[in-house]
Amino acid sequence: MVLPGHVAAQNRRARHEYFIVSEVEAGIMLVGTEVKSLRVGKGNINEAFAGPMQGELFLFNAYIPEYQSKMPFPHETRRPRKLLLHKREMAKLMSAITKDGMTLVPLDIHFGQRGIAKIQLGLAKGKKLHDKREAIKERDWNRDKARLMRDKG
Template identity: 55%
Template sequence: MARPKPATFDKLKVVAENRRARFDYQVEDKYEAGLALQGTEVKALRAGEASIAESYAEVRGDEVWLVNANIPEYSHGNRLNHEPRRPRKLLLHRREVEKLFGAVERKGMTLVPLSIYFNRTGRAKVELALAKGRQNQDKREYIKDRDWQRDKARIMRERG
């Protein structure tokens, strides 16, 4: 019997975070995926250098790929250094890939990376979100609700 997955992911060291994604998209479901990396990419990630601001994930055939993620070349790398913006394969279970493919094809959803991090065992992972894009009106309502929640918490703190 497989052991149950925890409700939250085990993030020891967050390398890159896509903070804009939670504003631009309404997150429906989250997945944890492994990254297929080359040697110097791991070293660059451990140094804390990465950007996933403009990146996205796509399903090609029966595989999921992280596209347009920028992991800059390792400073002490030599001629064997990696290409910074190459597509990287995401490691997911077959059922998860089929579920993501169905949601992207039928429901018109998007696969957005929320963060790249190292877990407790030292493996590089991607927190991948199945999300639906927000319209401008939805973004304004989101801002209004977020500000009200902040003000409400401040008022409750002041009044005790």
């Protein structure tokens, strides 16, 4: 059971695949069985992305499985889900997507203090292969450096 303030689904590969320029928190329109599945901790946003559709922002390709108990009206697992943002925020993000060639990637889905599902979106620019290798080298060096300092000190 996911409590308010805790992460229900996380996209751990997003920070490896993209440079995150800025982060935005948005509401997400879900049906009841989707909320129940997320509260249990099921859901996958690793291959998901957000984009414009009919003048609104939607979350595409996010997988939220059907709730395990037999509900009379199960939801579609990979349907587009509407994101709830202020008009000014939405306009800013849409212009960044269309003009600057950036991408909106979901970083995590969590429940706010009042128990409402929220999604953390990152405005991102894709990394090249050499950037990924450089980040891995830096991470390994920091790990080795910390290990050396711990062993010495």
